[in-house]
Amino acid sequence: MAFKFEVVTKFGELSENAKGWKKELTLVSWNERDPKYDIREWDPAHEKMTKGVTFTAEELIQLRDILNEMEIE
């Protein structure tokens, strides 16, 4: 699979596993398209990644509001 990507902004890390892969919230441009918010795991060099989920700004705002109404346990 050949594609280009650029991590425009890294907002934060959700976790890190034993091999150093980190689950991160980022803003990523895929194949030079408009950047999207993105959650997936990245290797320490930020070159390899797992599959993930992308979000629009509206989806991320909804997600934030849902999380703020939950009791996470």
Place this chain on the structure above:
Amino acid sequence: MAFKFEVVTKFGELSENAKGWKKELTLVSWNERDPKYDIREWDPAHEKMTKGVTFTAEELIQLRDILNEMEIE
């Protein structure tokens, strides 16, 4: 791919596309294992799904805190 899943809790919808698929935050038990927090898209009957990302409670708390510190635009 044969597997079992049970949506234990549906916390909220992030978006809905033209075909009625919804991106949702849920708590899902996969193959009768302990349930995990989960973000993915589901069809209207909640039988078909896209690939998604699962989260531990700790990851979801981190995500919430990151989102609350961002200006989403």
